[in-house]
Amino acid sequence: MKKFHFADRLHEAIEKKNSRVCVGLDPRLEKIPKAIRDKHFENEKNPFKAVAESIIEFNKALIDAITDVVPVVKPQIAFYEPYGPEGIRAFYETVNYAKEKGLITIADIKREDIGSTAEAYAKAYLGKIEVNGEEFPGCDADSVTIGPYLGWDSVKPFVTEGAKNGKGVFVLVKTSNVSSADLQDLKMEDQRSVYEIMGQYVDSWGADEVGESGYSMTGAVVGATFPDQLADLRALMPQSIFLVPGYGAQGGTAEDVKGAFDENGLGAIVNSSRGIIFAWEKSDTFTEQDFADAARHAAQEMTEAIQKVL
Amino acid sequence: MKKFHFADRLHEAIEKKNSRVCVGLDPRLEKIPKAIRDKHFENEKNPFKAVAESIIEFNKALIDAITDVVPVVKPQIAFYEPYGPEGIRAFYETVNYAKEKGLITIADIKREDIGSTAEAYAKAYLGKIEVNGEEFPGCDADSVTIGPYLGWDSVKPFVTEGAKNGKGVFVLVKTSNVSSADLQDLKMEDQRSVYEIMGQYVDSWGADEVGESGYSMTGAVVGATFPDQLADLRALMPQSIFLVPGYGAQGGTAEDVKGAFDENGLGAIVNSSRGIIFAWEKSDTFTEQDFADAARHAAQEMTEAIQKVL
Numbered sequence: 001m002k003k004f005h006f007a008d009r010l011h012e013a014i015e016k017k018n019s020r021v022c023v024g025l026d027p028r029l030e031k032i033p034k035a036i037r038d039k040h041f042e043n044e045k046n047p048f049k050a051v052a053e054s055i056i057e058f059n060k061a062l063i064d065a066i067t068d069v070v071p072v073v074k075p076q077i078a079f080y081e082p083y084g085p086e087g088i089r090a091f092y093e094t095v096n097y098a099k100e101k102g103l104i105t106i107a108d109i110k111r112e113d114i115g116s117t118a119e120a121y122a123k124a125y126l127g128k129i130e131v132n133g134e135e136f137p138g139c140d141a142d143s144v145t146i147g148p149y150l151g152w153d154s155v156k157p158f159v160t161e162g163a164k165n166g167k168g169v170f171v172l173v174k175t176s177n178v179s180s181a182d183l184q185d186l187k188m189e190d191q192r193s194v195y196e197i198m199g200q201y202v203d204s205w206g207a208d209e210v211g212e213s214g215y216s217m218t219g220a221v222v223g224a225t226f227p228d229q230l231a232d233l234r235a236l237m238p239q240s241i242f243l244v245p246g247y248g249a250q251g252g253t254a255e256d257v258k259g260a261f262d263e264n265g266l267g268a269i270v271n272s273s274r275g276i277i278f279a280w281e282k283s284d285t286f287t288e289q290d291f292a293d294a295a296r297h298a299a300q301e302m303t304e305a306i307q308k309v310l
Numbered sequence: 311m312k313k314f315h316f317a318d319r320l321h322e323a324i325e326k327k328n329s330r331v332c333v334g335l336d337p338r339l340e341k342i343p344k345a346i347r348d349k350h351f352e353n354e355k356n357p358f359k360a361v362a363e364s365i366i367e368f369n370k371a372l373i374d375a376i377t378d379v380v381p382v383v384k385p386q387i388a389f390y391e392p393y394g395p396e397g398i399r400a401f402y403e404t405v406n407y408a409k410e411k412g413l414i415t416i417a418d419i420k421r422e423d424i425g426s427t428a429e430a431y432a433k434a435y436l437g438k439i440e441v442n443g444e445e446f447p448g449c450d451a452d453s454v455t456i457g458p459y460l461g462w463d464s465v466k467p468f469v470t471e472g473a474k475n476g477k478g479v480f481v482l483v484k485t486s487n488v489s490s491a492d493l494q495d496l497k498m499e500d501q502r503s504v505y506e507i508m509g510q511y512v513d514s515w516g517a518d519e520v521g522e523s524g525y526s527m528t529g530a531v532v533g534a535t536f537p538d539q540l541a542d543l544r545a546l547m548p549q550s551i552f553l554v555p556g557y558g559a560q561g562g563t564a565e566d567v568k569g570a571f572d573e574n575g576l577g578a579i580v581n582s583s584r585g586i587i588f589a590w591e592k593s594d595t596f597t598e599q600d601f602a603d604a605a606r607h608a609a610q611e612m613t614e615a616i617q618k619v620l
Contacts, residue, residue, distance in 0.1 A: 117336075117386060131358070
């Protein structure tokens, strides 16, 4: 049963690949190499289907190139969902292909709703879908991101479904955007900020589901762009794995994310999307057709940059 | 241009139908009448496609039955999304059919993400999708629900896209579930609660987009289950239309939602889902095959119950 626990699976993958990098699969259509787009738009009249096929080809090439150097990928569903049913198909295929290739997947969906509704989302992304007494796979990702505004009864269905299936949940705590201060930095009567309170909630929400690694299957999203808060939260949330967005294109550096890790250099993964999947754009060495090699190279560089500060 | 503004369109529909009721289209498969399910499962091997067809037939019958007695419907995407691409197709068809029949639609998606990502969602649900320089319709609902945890820069893309297209946005402020207290009821240094602060934010976020009715296109989700907070927020947010869930099955009564309305009985719509679309289950008059008539009757009763307290 040990390896079945999400936190243990994640740490095993981190140690095996010797990398704490998560690659964000955020395929902006206009940035997908032209050769891929042209091929699919020539053969396909339905524009959203052509987009979906372009995304799938792009993602599969990226996954093939990075699977032995990083442990985790995080497709952001907002870059698939606009293309309707075809976009969702591309999202599911991406998750499935990444899993087949041995990567741990985070479906970056940031869903949140009241209990019975959250349960429907939890089953869709972390469990099975029941139809007339039979169970069918849904998206079947290894983990999801969710929002915390509705409190515990909206989070619980994800924790329950995840714990049952060896899967994980990352709850938004301190996000990487500037306006995260609007709500998350507000100070309470007792001088704690909202993000600190949410951090303590999240750590306690996962307390019943701690694996061999000492970490629970309920983690937190904490942005690289606020290094001080990151370190504060690490101390406050000893059992929670951090998913750290905001590295690279959003401004976070290796030094900035240092505080996300525990004394053994574990307990966190750092995400970069644009900086890796579109690395060829800013490279003198790689051309557009080498996009996958460029991504692999960028993922290795990021891996090393983070190792150095630990 | 007047009628192009979301708040004006909504108030026109409220006055035309003389109803402040929003019908939640939350089609739980096991509760869809057996005759509909049987028909689609007999003809279709793909279970998710059979589900989608069942949902579409169920929803269309409901929409036909209620379109002249209520102004608004709110499909909750969590009850469609588990069925993958087929589920999304059913969601889009539901939104489109409701619009064709003259109903205002709220896509209950509760999305939230950082700016550039939120923009992708905003275009998907309120705008157009660009593919190689051409624009195509996405879901094209009249309005959406969104989460507020990430602050203004995550809300702004929805406000911008909505304002451009005569559409609306409902931001979660005080939700109807018990655990909404976890975060939303926390008290700040200055004794305001988080939901009050968020309410003031939302009212100010919409301040540049106020229509003829005096209301902005940026509204708020405020639960029927907390009548005191509802009345407090009404006073605090004079320009924000309230979308009030939690009526009926969740426990809210007509008396409870009274505080959501302004002195003219405007500025709010009250949602019921199960209590209307599955009304036949609790009825002595209607049978399963009369589900649409039962829904119409329940919507009329709810309309009258709310009129009475205004």
